[in-house]
Amino acid sequence: MIRIIAKDLRINPLRTGLTALSMFIGIIALIAGVLVGTLGRDYLESINARLSGKTPTYSAIVDAASLADPQATAALQQRLASFGPGVASAQYHLNDLAIWALSGDGDDASGIRHITVIVTDAARTGVMPAPIITGTWLTEAAEPATLETVVNENARQYVHDGTITLARTGNPQQVPARVNGVIADGADEPVIYVNAATLQRYWPQAWEPDGLTVLVHLSDGTDGQQTKNALNDLLFDTGIGSVSTWNRTDNADEYEQVIGFLQFGVIITAVLLLSVSAIGMINIGLAGIEQRSRELLIRRALGATRTSIAIQVIGSSVLLSLIIALATVLFSAVLVWAIPWILPVDSPLEPPAYPYTAAMVAVLASVATSLIGSLAPAIKAIRLQPALALR
Amino acid sequence: MKTPLIQLDHLNAEVRLPDGDHLTTVNDVSASFERGTSTAIVGKSGSGKTSLASIIGLLNTDYTGTLSYDGRDCGAWNDANRSRFRCRHVGFVFQNYSLIPHLNAWENVGLPLQYRGGVPMRTVRRRACRMLHAVGLADRADSMPSRLSGGEQQRVAIARALVADPDLLICDEPTGALDTETGDMVAAMLFRQVREQGVTLILVTHDPQLAARCEHQLTIDRGHLS
Numbered sequence: 001m002i003r004i005i006a007k008d009l010r011i012n013p014l015r016t017g018l019t020a021l022s023m024f025i026g027i028i029a030l031i032a033g034v035l036v037g038t039l040g041r042d043y044l045e046s047i048n049a050r051l052s053g054k055t056p057t058y059s060a061i062v063d064a065a066s067l068a069d070p071q072a073t074a075a076l077q078q079r080l081a082s083f084g085p086g087v088a089s090a091q092y093h094l095n096d097l098a099i100w101a102l103s104g105d106g107d108d109a110s111g112i113r114h115i116t117v118i119v120t121d122a123a124r125t126g127v128m129p130a131p132i133i134t135g136t137w138l139t140e141a142a143e144p145a146t147l148e149t150v151v152n153e154n155a156r157q158y159v160h161d162g163t164i165t166l167a168r169t170g171n172p173q174q175v176p177a178r179v180n181g182v183i184a185d186g187a188d189e190p191v192i193y194v195n196a197a198t199l200q201r202y203w204p205q206a207w208e209p210d211g212l213t214v215l216v217h218l219s220d221g222t223d224g225q226q227t228k229n230a231l232n233d234l235l236f237d238t239g240i241g242s243v244s245t246w247n248r249t250d251n252a253d254e255y256e257q258v259i260g261f262l263q264f265g266v267i268i269t270a271v272l273l274l275s276v277s278a279i280g281m282i283n284i285g286l287a288g289i290e291q292r293s294r295e296l297l298i299r300r301a302l303g304a305t306r307t308s309i310a311i312q313v314i315g316s317s318v319l320l321s322l323i324i325a326l327a328t329v330l331f332s333a334v335l336v337w338a339i340p341w342i343l344p345v346d347s348p349l350e351p352p353a354y355p356y357t358a359a360m361v362a363v364l365a366s367v368a369t370s371l372i373g374s375l376a377p378a379i380k381a382i383r384l385q386p387a388l389a390l391r
Numbered sequence: 392m393k394t395p396l397i398q399l400d401h402l403n404a405e406v407r408l409p410d411g412d413h414l415t416t417v418n419d420v421s422a423s424f425e426r427g428t429s430t431a432i433v434g435k436s437g438s439g440k441t442s443l444a445s446i447i448g449l450l451n452t453d454y455t456g457t458l459s460y461d462g463r464d465c466g467a468w469n470d471a472n473r474s475r476f477r478c479r480h481v482g483f484v485f486q487n488y489s490l491i492p493h494l495n496a497w498e499n500v501g502l503p504l505q506y507r508g509g510v511p512m513r514t515v516r517r518r519a520c521r522m523l524h525a526v527g528l529a530d531r532a533d534s535m536p537s538r539l540s541g542g543e544q545q546r547v548a549i550a551r552a553l554v555a556d557p558d559l560l561i562c563d564e565p566t567g568a569l570d571t572e573t574g575d576m577v578a579a580m581l582f583r584q585v586r587e588q589g590v591t592l593i594l595v596t597h598d599p600q601l602a603a604r605c606e607h608q609l610t611i612d613r614g615h616l617s
Contacts, residue, residue: 303478303506387451
């Protein structure tokens with residue numbers, strides 16, 4: 001029977017090819033719909049995450065009492081590193097911190113340049129992830145060997161021989177700091193990230209924080225209010241102060257709806273495509289049975305049962321759909337596999353996982369389409385009266 | 392007393408015409424066909440000979456009366472049983488060859504064996520080729536029907552009808568689409584094969600010369616057999 005079914009597919013290669021093409025488009029559209037939705041969501045999440053924090057991230061502005069005390073801040077860093085409700089990163093406000101660099105107006109004169117300097121810790125990328133283009137991020141070691149920094153792409157110009165020179169407003173002292181790496185943080189302006197622990201240790205004169213912000217990316221199932229209370233307890237225990245304002249920084253809620261709507265739209269389109277494919281198959285199938293009625297009558301006269309005729313008609317359609325589904329899944333798998341090679345090096349996107357569920361749904365939909373599409377032709381075929389074979 | 396292979400008792404059949412009237416195609420036909428004999432059913436066009444052949448060949452169930460094979464009444468058989476019976480016991484040769492155009496000669500010949508089920512494809516091919524050899528077409532086994540002449544196509548059709556060793560062979564105007572010379576050659580080959588295999592032959596024709604080659608002749612006129 002398999003031989004008969006396979007032979008059937010070769011009767012009219014053009015018809016088989018067009019049917020296969022319509023199935024291929026339907027399945028690819030379904031997989032692509034899911035993939036585009038997933039990639040779109042991931043992309044927006046990544047862009048949002050590197051600027052405003054992963055979903056969900058809260059920002060706590062701390063009403064600080066004793067940030068100048070190195071022991072208190074060391075205790076704070078230690079407690080934040082093991083903060084239960086999520087990943088927490090401290091960001092100290094040191095407004096007079098700047099860099100020492102050429103003025104840039106062509107006169108070779110060096111001086112203080114006020115660019116954004118963020119004094120933070122290694123946990124920051126756990127809250128606001130961004131791809132490291134070269135080198136590494138700030139280290140988590142308890143006692144890093146040197147004053148360390150990371151720059152973004154716009155601040156690369158201030159890096160010489162792997163170091164950048166830090167300075168303070170109104171202070172002639174220039175302190176070289178090692179540049180660990182370059183980060184694609186999505187900012188349009190130069191930004192220097194300074195390891196707070198190393199600043200305290202290797203340049204204590206500069207450690208005069210004006211304020212503190214703690215960013216917290218909540219673990220799954222953690223409540224924002226409970227996290228705020230936990231942070232308040234932590235700040236109280238370390239004698240730092242208390243949370244004065246507590247706000248959500250990411251805006252995931254706004255785009256989740258849009259992405260969901262877009263994805264729904266694409267999937268509906270794909271389902272419509274599959275439906276069109278099914279209608280096309282019914283049409284082609286009925287026309288095919290019309291053309292082949294004489295052949296089917298001969299087969300009936302020679303001993304084919306109604307069941308074997310139905311299996312022949314439905315089987316060729318299902319076999320074709322399975323072949324196409326397999327080919328489409330392989331094709332889409334290769335495409336997904338190739339995405340990391342297509343993405344730019346500083347893309348915030350993680351390589352997407354293959355949408356197995358979507359692929360499975362697409363394959364099942366394809367088989368269901370072929371079954372539905374071949375049902376009417378099969379019914380027509382088995383209703384042929386074998387007595388007509390002799391006419 | 393020996394049981395005939397086929398027994399017809401008071402068979403009646405009619406068809407419904409487009410204007411709603413009914414036309415009697417088989418009218419109170421009773422006959423018997425002994426195993427290994429050849430019988431020609433002769434009649435003019437529209438006399439009911441093909442209708443009778445389709446009932447005998449278990450292709451048509453729209454009749455009253457009794458049709459029995461080897462003493463077994465076929466009236467109660469369902470479609471699947473009739474199909475299986477046709478596959479194992481009845482061979483057909485149609486007027487216009489009726490080969491399946493996208494299957495080559497041996498694949499066409501092997502079809503009844505394939506529908507019988509359980510026959511390995513290798514065996515199907517071997518038996519089909521042996522049958523093609525018997526009808527003188529051993530070298531055309533892989534030819535598509537479109538590459539065969541009318542005579543060759545009808546020989547392939549005869550090979551297909553006989554490949555499953557049927558008890559009954561029903562031929563409907565087997566030479567009707569062939570010129571006289573080719574028709575004579577095909578008819579000679581058909582009768583030789585029937586004789587060699589001991590098959591019961593029912594030959595439907597309006598050609599008296601062809602009918603004369605059969606042991607018995609029955610004439611049908613407006614559904615009546617005489």
